[in-house]
Amino acid sequence: MDAVILGVLILLLSCFLYTKWGKMYQKRNLPPGPTPLPLVGNIFHMKRGEMVKSFLEFSQKYGPVYTLYFGSNPVIVLCGYQAVKEALVDQGEDFGGRGKLPTIDQYMKGQGVTFSNGETWRQLRRFSLSTLRNFGMGKKSIEERIQEEVGYLVSELRSYKEKPVDPHHILVQSVSNVICSIVFGNRFEFDDACFRDLLGMFAATFKDMSSSWGQLQDMLPNIMNHVPGPHLRINKHLDNLSKFIEERVKRNQETLDPDSPRDYIDCFLIKIQKEKQNPTNSFDMTNLVMTVLSLFFAGTETISTTLRHAFLILIHYPQIQAKLSEEIRRVIGENRSPNIEDRSKMPYTEAVIHEIQRFIDVIPMNVPHLVTRDTTFRGYNIPKGTDVYPILYSVHRDPEQFATPLKFNPGHFLDEDGSFKKNEAFMPFSIGKRICLGEGLARMELFLFLTSILQNFTLTSPMKFTDDDIAPKMCGFANFPIPYQLSFIPR
Known part of the structure; x- marks a missing residue:
C-alpha cells in the first residue's frame, strides 16, 4: 500500500513539474509548439528517422510557424511559402545568419563560406561570387568546362553498349569533375581510384548526416557526441577530405603565378597575399580549405542526386522523356x-527541370538559419541567436502555390500557351541572403547534362517503377532516389 501511495505522489509531482515547465516556456512569447521535456526537449515527439515528416505533422497542429526544442535550445520552424518568404526575404537581414548543424559544426567551426557568419561570411561570399562569375575559371569558361565533361560522360555511357547499369557512380564522378576543374584546374579520369575514394567519402558524409543517428546528433549534440554510433564517423570523413x-593547396602554392591564376585555389591564395596586412580580413588557409570543402558539397552530391532522380522520373514517364527529346x-x-x-528557347525542358527540383527536394529542410538580432515575427519575440529551420519541402508542397503538389507535373511551370512560367515558391537553392552561391553553376549543369544525354540516348530500364518509387524519401538532411538500373540506348 505504501508503494502505491508513493507511486501516486511521484506521478502527481511529475505532472505538476511538467505543467510548471510548460508554463515557464510559454512566458517567452515564442511561437507555439509541443511542451519540451527537461534536457531532451521535444526529441520524443519526433518520429525516429523521419525528421521532415515530423516537422510537417507539427505544422498541421501548431500552424506554419512553431517552436521545437532540441535539448534546451529553441528552434523556430517555418512551413509553407508565405512564412518562409516573410522570414528569409521580407525580414532577410534578421534571419540571414547560419544556424547550427551539429553533425558537421564540430569540424567546420563556423569557417568557410557556407558555415560562417558576420563579416567573415560577407567577405568570403563576395569573393566567391566574384571569382565564379568573372574569372571564368582560367582560359575556359565555366560553360565550356561543363560541355567538355559532358562529352567525356557521353563517351563513357556509349561504352556500356546498352547494358543496364546503376548510374550513381558515373554521374557523381562526372558532376564532381566540373567542380574539380573549377577549383583545382583539372578533371580526374573515371577509373582514378583516389578520385573514387574521395567521392565515396562525400557520399558517406551525406548518408551519415541523413541517418537516424545524424538526426539525433542534430537534436541532442551534447549527448550524442558521447554516444558511439555511425554519426561519429562524419568528422573522420571530413578530415580525410x-x-x-590541403595537398592540392600545397601543390598550387609551389607553382603559383600571381599574374596568371589557374583556378579558384590560385585566386584565393592571391587574395591571402593581398589582404595579409589587413587586420580585419578573413582570408587564411583554414577558410580556404573549408570554403573549397563547402563548394564540393554543394557541387557534387546535390547535382548528381538530382540527375539520378531525373532519370528515374523520365523512365517512369516515357511520354515526358519523348516530349523532351522532341x-x-x-x-x-x-x-x-x-x-x-538554348535554354531560353526550350520552355518545356526548362519546366521539366524545375519540376524535377521541386518534386525531389534534395535538401528538404534547407541548411539551418540563425536570427542575427532580437526580432519580432508574426507577433512573436524571437531572440538573437535562435536557430531557424525553413522547411523547403513544405514550400514545394504548398497547395496554394502548386496545383498538384504531391504529383510530378511540369505544368506547374508552364502557362496556357506552353511558355515557361516562373513560380516564386520555387526555391531549391533556398532564398534570400543565404541563397546558394552556386545556383547559376548548378542550373547550367542540370540543363547541359540533361539535354546532352537525351540528345544522344533514350533511357530505358528492365525494372518497373511506381509513383511511390519515384517520390522523394523524406528522412533527414538529404533525399536520395531508390537504387535502380537503366540502359542508355544510342539514338
Missing part, C-alpha cells in the same frame, strides 16, 4: 552540343 584539399531535336538538332543560350 580536408587533407586531400524539343531537343527541334531546337538543338543532332549535329552540335547544347549550349546555355
Whole structure:
C-alpha cells in the first residue's frame, strides 16, 4: 500500500513539474509548439528517422510557424511559402545568419563560406561570387568546362553498349569533375581510384548526416557526441577530405603565378597575399580549405542526386522523356552540343527541370538559419541567436502555390500557351541572403547534362517503377532516389 501511495505522489509531482515547465516556456512569447521535456526537449515527439515528416505533422497542429526544442535550445520552424518568404526575404537581414548543424559544426567551426557568419561570411561570399562569375575559371569558361565533361560522360555511357547499369557512380564522378576543374584546374579520369575514394567519402558524409543517428546528433549534440554510433564517423570523413584539399593547396602554392591564376585555389591564395596586412580580413588557409570543402558539397552530391532522380522520373514517364527529346531535336538538332543560350528557347525542358527540383527536394529542410538580432515575427519575440529551420519541402508542397503538389507535373511551370512560367515558391537553392552561391553553376549543369544525354540516348530500364518509387524519401538532411538500373540506348 505504501508503494502505491508513493507511486501516486511521484506521478502527481511529475505532472505538476511538467505543467510548471510548460508554463515557464510559454512566458517567452515564442511561437507555439509541443511542451519540451527537461534536457531532451521535444526529441520524443519526433518520429525516429523521419525528421521532415515530423516537422510537417507539427505544422498541421501548431500552424506554419512553431517552436521545437532540441535539448534546451529553441528552434523556430517555418512551413509553407508565405512564412518562409516573410522570414528569409521580407525580414532577410534578421534571419540571414547560419544556424547550427551539429553533425558537421564540430569540424567546420563556423569557417568557410557556407558555415560562417558576420563579416567573415560577407567577405568570403563576395569573393566567391566574384571569382565564379568573372574569372571564368582560367582560359575556359565555366560553360565550356561543363560541355567538355559532358562529352567525356557521353563517351563513357556509349561504352556500356546498352547494358543496364546503376548510374550513381558515373554521374557523381562526372558532376564532381566540373567542380574539380573549377577549383583545382583539372578533371580526374573515371577509373582514378583516389578520385573514387574521395567521392565515396562525400557520399558517406551525406548518408551519415541523413541517418537516424545524424538526426539525433542534430537534436541532442551534447549527448550524442558521447554516444558511439555511425554519426561519429562524419568528422573522420571530413578530415580525410580536408587533407586531400590541403595537398592540392600545397601543390598550387609551389607553382603559383600571381599574374596568371589557374583556378579558384590560385585566386584565393592571391587574395591571402593581398589582404595579409589587413587586420580585419578573413582570408587564411583554414577558410580556404573549408570554403573549397563547402563548394564540393554543394557541387557534387546535390547535382548528381538530382540527375539520378531525373532519370528515374523520365523512365517512369516515357511520354515526358519523348516530349523532351522532341524539343531537343527541334531546337538543338543532332549535329552540335547544347549550349546555355538554348535554354531560353526550350520552355518545356526548362519546366521539366524545375519540376524535377521541386518534386525531389534534395535538401528538404534547407541548411539551418540563425536570427542575427532580437526580432519580432508574426507577433512573436524571437531572440538573437535562435536557430531557424525553413522547411523547403513544405514550400514545394504548398497547395496554394502548386496545383498538384504531391504529383510530378511540369505544368506547374508552364502557362496556357506552353511558355515557361516562373513560380516564386520555387526555391531549391533556398532564398534570400543565404541563397546558394552556386545556383547559376548548378542550373547550367542540370540543363547541359540533361539535354546532352537525351540528345544522344533514350533511357530505358528492365525494372518497373511506381509513383511511390519515384517520390522523394523524406528522412533527414538529404533525399536520395531508390537504387535502380537503366540502359542508355544510342539514338
